[in-house]
Amino acid sequence: MPRSDRYSIFSVFLEGLRGQTGWGPAWRKASPKPSYDVVIVGGGGHGLATAYYLAKRYGLTNVAVVEKGWIGSGNVGRNTTIVRSNYLLPGNIPFYEMSMKLWEGLEQDLNYNAMVSQRGVLNLYHSDAQRDAYARRGNAMRLHGIDAELLDREAVRSMYPWLNYDSARFPIQGGLLQRRGGTVRHDAVAWGYARGADRLGVDIIENAEVTGFRLDKGKITGVETTRGFIGANKVGLAVAGNSSRVAAMAGLTLPIESHVLQAFVSEGIKPLIDGVVTFGAGHFYVSQSDKGGLVFGGDIDGYNTYAQRGNLPVVEDVLEGGMALMPRIGRVRLLRSWGGIMDMSMDGSPIIDRTPTEGLYFNGGWCYGGFKATPASGLCFAHLIARNEPHEVARAYRLDRFRTGHMIDEKGMGNQPNLH
Numbered sequence: 491m492p493r494s495d496r497y498s499i500f501s502v503f504l505e506g507l508r509g510q511t512g513w514g515p516a517w518r519k520a521s522p523k524p525s526y527d528v529v530i531v532g533g534g535g536h537g538l539a540t541a542y543y544l545a546k547r548y549g550l551t552n553v554a555v556v557e558k559g560w561i562g563s564g565n566v567g568r569n570t571t572i573v574r575s576n577y578l579l580p581g582n583i584p585f586y587e588m589s590m591k592l593w594e595g596l597e598q599d600l601n602y603n604a605m606v607s608q609r610g611v612l613n614l615y616h617s618d619a620q621r622d623a624y625a626r627r628g629n630a631m632r633l634h635g636i637d638a639e640l641l642d643r644e645a646v647r648s649m650y651p652w653l654n655y656d657s658a659r660f661p662i663q664g665g666l667l668q669r670r671g672g673t674v675r676h677d678a679v680a681w682g683y684a685r686g687a688d689r690l691g692v693d694i695i696e697n698a699e700v701t702g703f704r705l706d707k708g709k710i711t712g713v714e715t716t717r718g719f720i721g722a723n724k725v726g727l728a729v730a731g732n733s734s735r736v737a738a739m740a741g742l743t744l745p746i747e748s749h750v751l752q753a754f755v756s757e758g759i760k761p762l763i764d765g766v767v768t769f770g771a772g773h774f775y776v777s778q779s780d781k782g783g784l785v786f787g788g789d790i791d792g793y794n795t796y797a798q799r800g801n802l803p804v805v806e807d808v809l810e811g812g813m814a815l816m817p818r819i820g821r822v823r824l825l826r827s828w829g830g831i832m833d834m835s836m837d838g839s840p841i842i843d844r845t846p847t848e849g850l851y852f853n854g855g856w857c858y859g860g861f862k863a864t865p866a867s868g869l870c871f872a873h874l875i876a877r878n879e880p881h882e883v884a885r886a887y888r889l890d891r892f893r894t895g896h897m898i899d900e901k902g903m904g905n906q907p908n909l910h
Contacts, residue, residue: 537557539872542692557695560697566861575590575668582839605780641664697717723849746854746907750829797831834908835857836892838898
């Protein structure tokens with residue numbers, strides 16, 4: 491029987507009648523061709539989204555995505571699934587709002603259920619100074635046409651009555667709410683973009699680790715991989731926490747450090763949190779998955795590493811934040827934890843730019859913000875590669891901004907990666 495190529499309620503019903511025998515693979519297991527117009531290094535969300543938009547928006551279909559493991563094995567499958575556009579600075583607001591709008595139409599665009607859930611993101615504040623900072627952020631958002639609501643304590647209590655309001659060391663005074671924020675199923679994002687890119691002719695090459703680059707008179711000519719050499723007119727790097735290591739193979743030194751960020755999920759419990767809540771007096775954020783588990787995280791580990799595992803002091807710090815915000819979490823058993831490698835830039839904001847090597851482009855430095863940026867990152871990187879000029883909403887994400895002093899310090903914390 492012919493495989494069902496387009497997902498719909500009718501194809502689901504039909505496959506139920508015939509024993510699910512008509513489904514085919516979501517994407518081909520492609521073997522590398524000798525050369526491509528564009529090779530994207532990194533088969534995570536950003537790399538796959540870049541390939542998809544290169545094909546769909548810019549008509550470049552002679553494209554390959556090379557991934558050292560399997561699709562979804564990196565950070566796109568190792569995060570807490572939060573999406574939002576509640577930023578303050580002009581360099582960030584238009585970019586993340588474009589990403590939010592792309593999220594809102596993603597499932598229709600990809601013909602894939604990415605489980606986009608706009609359940610709301612609530613950032614709690616615990617002091618007058620923090621309230622003023624959130625009011626400023628909310629005003630900046632609204633000036634750009636983005637939804638934002640500043641809530642007092644009673645409004646927050648009506649949403650989440652079980653939080654610790656009165657006996658906490660840092661009592662809750664209110665919060666900044668973006669109702670359009672929420673969560674998206676992380677694995678489905680990778681699978682949906684992979685399927686969409688494949689349907690447009692992109693080759694997705696798994697188990698092909700990049701081991702080096704070939705250059706000729708300062709121009710990139712291709713990549714060396716464990717599956718052989720692949721020629722390319724242009725190469726885009728989208729490898730997240732491995733950015734510094736991969737770029738070093740091409741002779742580049744990046745303003746990026748790699749840190750591990752841990753995340754956790756509890757056993758399944760009855761419905762409790764219908765949105766995303768962040769603790770303003772510490773670093774803790776929590777939502778509840780469709781299976782009932784509480785999904786939460788906090789700070790990065792304080793040392794540089796390429797290992798996808800964390801240390802116990804940070805686990806303790808995250809759990810302390812959870813107990814301070816919602817003491818009842820102490821009665822819930824922790825089911826598992828995991829770590830993703832964060833490419834931390836010096837100012838906490840990303841880089842989407844050409845490199846000094848002709849034909850080599852870089853996308854990285856996403857810190858905590860990589861997952862929510864996936865659609866806009868892919869679109870802007872595709873625009874840069876196809877047109878050789880930055881997308882209008884990503885012009886601030888220059889590689890040389892640290893040299894010229896045009897940093898985008900969203901948190902106002904300084905120029906050290908561990909501060910962001």
